[in-house]
Every structure is written in C-alpha cells, then in structure tokens.
Amino acid sequence: MTVTAPGTAGATATSTTDLDAARAALRSRLLDDGVLVDLGSPGLYGRTGVFERVYSAVDAAEVRIHEDLDAEVLRFPPVEPLTAFERTDYIASFPDLAASISGFTGDDRTHRALLAARERGERWESFLQPADLMLTPAVCHPVYGLLSGTLPVGGRTFDILGDSFRREPSLDPMRLQAFHMHEFVHVGTPESAKQHRDGRIPGMRALLESFGLEIDVVPANDPFFGRVGQMLARNQVEQALKFELVTPVYGQDRPWTAIGSANLHEDHFGTSFAIRTADGGVAHSACVAFGLERVTIALFAAHGTDPDAWPRSVRAALAL
Ligand code: ATP
Numbered sequence: 680m681t682v683t684a685p686g687t688a689g690a691t692a693t694s695t696t697d698l699d700a701a702r703a704a705l706r707s708r709l710l711d712d713g714v715l716v717d718l719g720s721p722g723l724y725g726r727t728g729v730f731e732r733v734y735s736a737v738d739a740a741e742v743r744i745h746e747d748l749d750a751e752v753l754r755f756p757p758v759e760p761l762t763a764f765e766r767t768d769y770i771a772s773f774p775d776l777a778a779s780i781s782g783f784t785g786d787d788r789t790h791r792a793l794l795a796a797r798e799r800g801e802r803w804e805s806f807l808q809p810a811d812l813m814l815t816p817a818v819c820h821p822v823y824g825l826l827s828g829t830l831p832v833g834g835r836t837f838d839i840l841g842d843s844f845r846r847e848p849s850l851d852p853m854r855l856q857a858f859h860m861h862e863f864v865h866v867g868t869p870e871s872a873k874q875h876r877d878g879r880i881p882g883m884r885a886l887l888e889s890f891g892l893e894i895d896v897v898p899a900n901d902p903f904f905g906r907v908g909q910m911l912a913r914n915q916v917e918q919a920l921k922f923e924l925v926t927p928v929y930g931q932d933r934p935w936t937a938i939g940s941a942n943l944h945e946d947h948f949g950t951s952f953a954i955r956t957a958d959g960g961v962a963h964s965a966c967v968a969f970g971l972e973r974v975t976i977a978l979f980a981a982h983g984t985d986p987d988a989w990p991r992s993v994r995a996a997l998a999l
C-alpha cells in the first residue's frame with residue numbers, strides 16, 4: 680500500500696499523473712545510469728554490479744542490527760508447495776497478488792495443438808496444467824509448516840532471506856513483481872511476539888536514518904482483496920498489527936514508500952499450522968523485514984547513482 684505523508688491528511692498535493700511522471704523519471708534514471716536492466720516486463724529487472732554492491736551492503740547492515748537475536752538462519756526456494764500455501768490463507772486475502780507454477784503434462788497430440796496455437800501467434804499457456812507449486816509471496820511462509828507441534832520455552836527466532844513474487848506489475852521502480860525480503864521472524868507467546876515486533880523497530884529506523892534517508896513509522900494495512908478485505912484492512916490498522924517504515928522517495932508531498940515493515944500476525948499462523956507454546960497456548964508470530972530492493976533504490980534516489988560520490992557518513996553507515 681501507499682501511505683500519505685504526515686500532514687497531508689489523505690489528499691496528496693500532486694496528481695496521479697504527476698506521481699507517475701516522478702516514478703517514470705526515477706525508473707529512466709536507474710536504467711540510463713546502468714543500475715537496473717529492463718527485462719521488458721513491468722516490475723522485472725536485471726541488476727548490475729553497482730546495484731549489487733549497495734544491495735549487499737544494505738543486507739549486511741540489516742543483519743548487523745539483528746545480530747543480538749541469534750536467529751536461526753533458514754533459506755527457502757522461490758516456490759512453495761501448494762499444501763503449505765493453502766494453510767497460510769493467502770489466496771483468501773490476496774488472490775490478485777498470488778501466482779502459481781504450471782507445467783506441460785500432455786501427450787504428443789496436445790503438444791502439436793500447443794505448437795499450432797503458437798504458430799498462429801496465440802498464447803499457449805492454457806496448454807499447461809497447474810502444478811502443486813506456488814510462487815512464494817512472503818518469505819516467512821515456509822517456516823510455519825516446520826514448527827507444527829510445541830515450541831521450546833522462549834519460542835524460536837529465524838533469519839529468513841528469500842525471493843518474493845507478487846503479481847503487481849507496475850512502472851514504479853519501487854514496486855517490483857519479483858524482489859527480496861530479509862525477515863527476522865519470531866514465533867512464541869503473545870507477549871514475546873509483540874515484544875519482537877515492537878522491539879526491533881527503533882533499530883531499523885535508526886539504521887535507515889544513518890543511511891541518510893528520512894523515515895517515518897506509520898500504522899499500515901495490507902491490501903486485502905474485495906469488500907471483505909476492506910474490513911480486514913480497517914481491523915489491521917485499528918489493532919495496530921502492521922507498521923511500515925516509510926520514506927519520501929518521490930518528494931515530501933507525494934505518498935511515501937514502505938521500505939520496511941513490522942507485522943504482528945497474532946495467532947494466525949499458530950492456529951493454521953498447529954503451533955503451540957511451551958505452556959500449551961496457541962503460538963503467536965511476528966516478523967520484521969526490509970524490502971532489500973526498495974531500500975537499495977531509495978538510496979540511489981536520495982543520493983544519486985554513483986555510490987562513490989555519496990556523503991561520507993552514508994558510506995560509513997553502509998560500510999561501503
Ligand atoms: P506495499 O504496501 O508497498 O505494497 P507491503 O505492505 O505489501 O508493501 P510487506 O508485505 O509488508 O509489504 O512486505 C515487506 C517489505 O517488502 C515491504 O516493506 C517492502 O519493503 C517490500 N515490498 C513489498 N512489496 C514489494 C514490491 N512489490 N516490490 C518491492 N518490494 C516490495
């Protein structure tokens with residue numbers, strides 16, 4: 680979601696067209712200056728050496744501020760089994776963002792029909808069958824299935840970095856279809872989950888500010904689908920379940936962009952995945968994350984596309 684800059688109370692001072700122009704300008708600059716490579720589909724880019732240099736520095740800095748958590752490192756593939764995806768309920772809340780894998784399972788005849796359609800210049804993906812695999816939309820999803828049962832006293836905390844896919848094609852370089860999130864996830868009691876979510880925010884904010892970015896922390900909601908979704912979104916804000924660390928990539932009076940988030944899921948995953956705490960309660964979970972591409976691009980937007988010319992303090996904070 681996008682949020683409005685503090686003080687502008689919903690009505691942004693600029694029109695959508697104006698905002699689109701600002702997004703297009705940043706996109707062109709990143710492509711022209713060789714930071715990103717256009718892959719010909721909105722929200723999909725190749726990344727060059729200069730991008731990777733900053734991206735790696737951002738990621739390493741994020742890991743440093745969470746070192747005290749002594750989190751268990753886990754990495755997952757970019758796809759998850761349909762059975763695990765099912766239990767997250769993602770398809771109920773975000774059907775428009777979900778995406779599945781398909782494969783060809785037909786015989787020679789079907790293959791010939793596919794090729795004929797292709798020859799006619801038609802789309803041929805309908806000849807593929809849905810596989811029991813989904814692209815992972817949030818990198819913490821696969822962990823909950825591993826935790827069914829009883830947690831140790833104190834719960835468990837994980838360091839999870841991975842690919843995230845969301846079907847939200849856009850020409851805004853801050854909104855990608857394929858991107859990376861580095862999440863620090865805690866599963867434990869209601870108190871320890873809330874403590875994790877709230878306790879990490881000040882350090883995340885301070886780190887982003889040390890990068891020379893202006894940051895605000897604001898209550899936020901996920902873009903739940905449909906009319907029921909609007910209610911869920913309102914609940915999420917009212918119960919202060921989600922906070923975003925936002926920065927004014929396109930100017931103070933335009934919507935600020937979330938480059939990090941801190942979420943309390945309450946017992947959502949604990950219930951779905953039958954995870955219990957040591958004292959027999961349903962587990963609660965929370966995760967905090969940076970969107971690594973978003974932080975990286977926010978840095979290029981704020982300081983220019985040549986990191987060697989960035990302020991000394993910014994380079995020091997990034998150990999660049
Ligand atoms: P937004 O409100 O901008 O859609 P979100 O609320 O969907 O973001 P989360 O689900 O909290 O984001 O994901 C964690 C982080 O991943 C976000 O804070 C952001 O930095 C990053 N992120 C989310 N969606 C995208 C995207 N489409 N492209 C790049 N990064 C993203």
Ligand code: MG
Binds near residue numbers: 680902
């Ligand atoms: Mg979103």
Ligand code: ZN
Binds near residue numbers: 818819862864
């Ligand atoms: Zn998560």
